[in-house]
Amino acid sequence: MKIKLRNPSREVELPGRKRVKDVLRELDILPGTVLVIRGADLLTADEVVGDGDELEVRPVMSGGSATS
C-alpha cells in the first residue's frame, strides 16, 4: 500500500495486509495524533488495509501560539 505522510510531505510503501493500528506502529506514529484517510473515508484503528490501498496519514497537531 502507498502511504502519504505530511510535515514534511513524503510517500512510503508498506507490503501486506494489516490493521491501521499496525501500520501506524510500523511508522512509529501515535494513533491519537493523526487521521488515517482512504479516499473520502476516515479509517478506525482496527480497519484492515492492504495492497492497492492508498492512504493519507494526516497530522492533527496545530499551533505554535505561546499563549491563548
Add this chain to the structure above:
Amino acid sequence: MKCRKCGAGAVIELPRHNAAFCAPDFQEFFRKQVAEAIRKHKMFTTEEPVLVAVSGGKDSLALWDVLIETGYQTAGLYLDLGIFDYSVESKARCEAFAASRGQKLIVESVAESVGAGIPEVQKATRRPTCSACGLSKRYLMNRAAVDHGYPVIATGHNLDDEAAVLFGNVLHWQMDPLARQSPALASTHPKLARRVKPLYRLSERETAAYAFLRRIDYIVDECPFAKGATSIAHKQILDRLEEASPGAKHNFLFGFLEKARGVFEGSEPTVLNECAICGQVTTGEICAFCKLSDQVKRRRA
C-alpha cells in the same frame, strides 16, 4: 468497530470516551460538545453577533461551521500575518469558506498595522516568533471586534491547545496566566470584547475529523514558524501521556478548571487603562502592541 449510538460502522474511535461513532453521530456528538461549552460558560446567545477568528486551519473553520449550522449570527475575522505562501494559502481558504456559506469575512493585515509582516516583526524584537505573533493577534482581534461592533470573539482553541498552555504555565508556575486561563474571558472594559473558546471540550483530532467529514478545505500544512515551538513540544509530551492513559489531557484541563483555577485568582482585579498612543486597553501607559510597532519602525528607519 461499531458506532456506540446506532451500531453502524464507525469512522472514528474516541478512547477517552471509550466510544466510537459513525459520521452522522460523530458530528452530532461534536455539535453537542460545542453547545455544552457555550451553555456552561454563557459564552454568547443567538441574539448577539459573534466574531469568529479564523486562520484557515481546521479548528477555526470547524468552529465557524458549527456556529453557522447552529444558527448563530457570525462574521469571520482573518488576520493576515504576512507569513509568505502560508498566509496567502490560509487567507484563500478563509475567503472560499466565507463565500461558500454566504458569510462576511473581515480581513486585517499585520503589516498595515505594525509596519511589517510577522517575519520582519520577529527580527525587530527579542521575542520568540509565536510570542510576537500572539501579541499582535490578540490586539488586532480585539480592535477589530470593538471597531466593527462585535461584543464577543470566538477562537478555535481546542482541548489540546488549552492543556498544552496549562502544562507550560504549570511548569513555570505562571500565576497570572494560570488565573486568567479560562474558556470564557469576560469584558472588564468598554473597549475589551469578551473572548471565548467553544472548542475547549474537543481534542484536535476530533476537530480535524469534524472538518474532514464536513468536507471543509482547510490548510493542513503547519505554520513555518511553529516548528520547534515550545507549545508543540508540550503537546508531544501530552500526546505520549494520552496514549498511555486515555483521558489524561481531559482530566488535566478539566480538573484545573473545576478544582484549581480559583486558587490562582487574586483578590484585586486588574486595572485597565487606555493606551496613550492608540487608545486600546492596556495595563500600563503604552500597550505592548504600540511598543512592538515602535521597535519595528526604529529597526526600519
